[in-house]
Amino acid sequence: SRAKIGVISRDSSIDPVGACVGMKGSRVQAVVQELQGEKIDIIPWSEDTATFVVNALQPATVSRVVIDEEESRIEVVVPDDQLSLAIGRRGQNVRLTSQLTNSAIDIMTEAEASEKRQKEFAERSKMFEEELDVDETLSQLLVAEGFSELEEVAYIDMAELAGIEGFDEELAEELQSRAQEALERREEASREARRALGVEDALAELPHLTEAMLVTLGKAGIKTLDDLADLATDELIAKKRTEQRRRDGQRRERAEDKGGVLGDYGLSEEQGNEIIMAARAHWFEDEPANEEAADADSSQ
Template identity: 60%
Template sequence: MAVSANRLELLQIADAVAREKSIDREIVIGAMADAIQKAARSRYGQETNIRVDINTKTGEMRLQRLLEVVEEVEDPNIQIHLDLARDKNPDAEPGDFIAEQLPPMDFGRIAAQSAKQVIVQKVREAERDRQYEEFRDRVGEIVNGTVKRVEYGNVIVDLGRGEGIIRRDEQIPRELFRYGDRVRAFVYDVRREQRGPQIFLSRTHPQFMAKLFTMEVPEIYDGIITIKAVARDPGSRAKIAVISNDSSVDPVGACVGMRGSRVQAVVGELQGEKIDIIPWSPDAASFLVNALQPAEVSKVVLDEDAERIEVVVPDDQLSLAIGRRGQNVRLASQLTGWDIDILTEQEESERRQKEFQERSEIFMNALNVDEMVAQVLASEGFASVEEVAYVEQDEVASIEGFDDETAGEIQARAREYLEQREAEFDAKRVALGVSDELKEIDGLTTEMLVALGEEDIKTMEDFAGCAADDLIGWSERKDGETKRFPGALSKFEISRAAADQMVLAARLKAGWITQADIDGPQVEADEDAETEEAAV
């Protein structure tokens, strides 16, 4: 069969559009068929069921009207009687469709314009889908592009097969871009939006620096060295923690490179950002000492429950440890994931003296003893009246200058003081309207019940509705700074595990859950373990 020029032209247009937009040729031909179908309906009636077939090899186009086979015709435009249908196809049954050939049609100006709009819309949708699918899989990668334009501080980057945007807050400070500049950025998000896929790029993201090191350091690319954490103050300073999986490879030296060539390549891309390369350690204290470099650290005290770390530095190292505008300690906090308090040796000494004095005063008032006896108890490590009251008498009597009689008297006074204080707290609890049943929860003291009552937590139902954060408080990290929010029991030393256990007990007593709900997962785990052992 000879192929007409119009048919060849149709296929050539489809091929050209598919190449230009980087989409499948079949999608373009399908869009053309939809456009012709819309134009045909405008001529034969919108209710008409029209099918358009375009031969992808020859370009031949066929228009057919589909009629549903029925026993009673209600709309002749879309239905055909069973008898007439069987004249065309003896096997026709109700519910089948009969295709009637339609003559070729000439497009008028309006129909052609409408068809063009359909094709453009379909091609644009296909192009957007292709861009989204392509760049969705590239999230977490570095891409190269050319600056296309700058709008209100946001940089639009031509990525070849799509456009990305570097928002103003994702650019390194004091960095300027002009039309045609080559730019390298990190793809951190791709979203499907009404106006098409939005590809968000960043030059301030911590992983941008990590990926640059991966490109510059073959040992990282090969997996010999692992980047464990990154913290950045974009354009100013950064810290990166690395560890080697091979004891013969120095992770810091490999990242620095010969005469600093590798790290300088990354510094150059980041507009002169100073980079501290730190050996990572599983020991939090050791890691923190490394993270605070170049400052020297005298002592580290960890509080794992509060996720805080206290660092003591020599007096002359304080400014170096904190850094300009707190930069060094802020980056160290981001890198380690711990809240860091920095004290000088003098400040720590003053604080210890203050704590010693406060404990001594507590013992003087509670036990009705003179200052010397109170200081002896504090210096022996007793931190509270409860400790004095309930330790073995021999432990108190073993203190130099004390005997059994003195120890017994001191402990009696301690217990009397605690009983008196307990009665005062209980009276206050009753006045606040805190339920007696809350006393049944292990770990809750009368003083804690008073604190709960002051926060309007007065019944078992109220307590069962709490989360651990409501009791012990929580921290939120934003812009490199951590803000602490107190809970109802923040002033008491309660761990998160203990708070969870208390809430669980309250929900059990309130009838919200049963013991089976608590034991269920463990029972299943035990059964799975037994099954695995039997299989072995």
């Protein structure tokens, strides 16, 4: 019942939207009639993803766009009174925009976005407070400076960490040391959990796989090189795709694609291929021995 089309002109003298619409809408109306009245939104395409999303969600007004390129996910914040317009009837507006941008899109109001930021701030502060054994003020300062993971504190350039207002080189060194120790504790805990699940040590030698990933594999029943080698790359690393829906004023997520076993870890397709091929390497190592045995049998 509705289509969205992104258009661009390589000739600066041509207005791409106007060229598609035609004089008094004559061109687009001819197409609409052929499609039995289907509505067509013609949108100026932009290389800037945020600009393209804002254009595509029209006529809704957008307050802010946050892009997560690694997850191919876009968070769009709109004024409270623009929410239903941005989502569209039966979610049509946001769904078509998602297809145009090839990204999952989460739409939330400014109040929801503020609540989400406050929740994330509190969770990250608590994590740093516990893992680094620091007071609340220091943990909140780290979050305010943009730190969200222990890895960021552990491996950031020392000068950059020491350059934070109120920090010095001694404090920066101590924080990095504590962050690295906390990561080692996590790794050891995951290693014990992985072994308790019966995951072979051989999997720990494969590239890109952390102990936490191996625990996830073990919980999915993937415990040997052969188990892993039998997977396709998508089955291993495909990211989960979800569609946001609203019903009775409540946000609900409906999974469209379960994704791969390690879909939450942000592995690239290249990394996934390397893991699968490394897991299959022993198959090819066995082939010469099998061929020699077969030749020996035939000669007898």
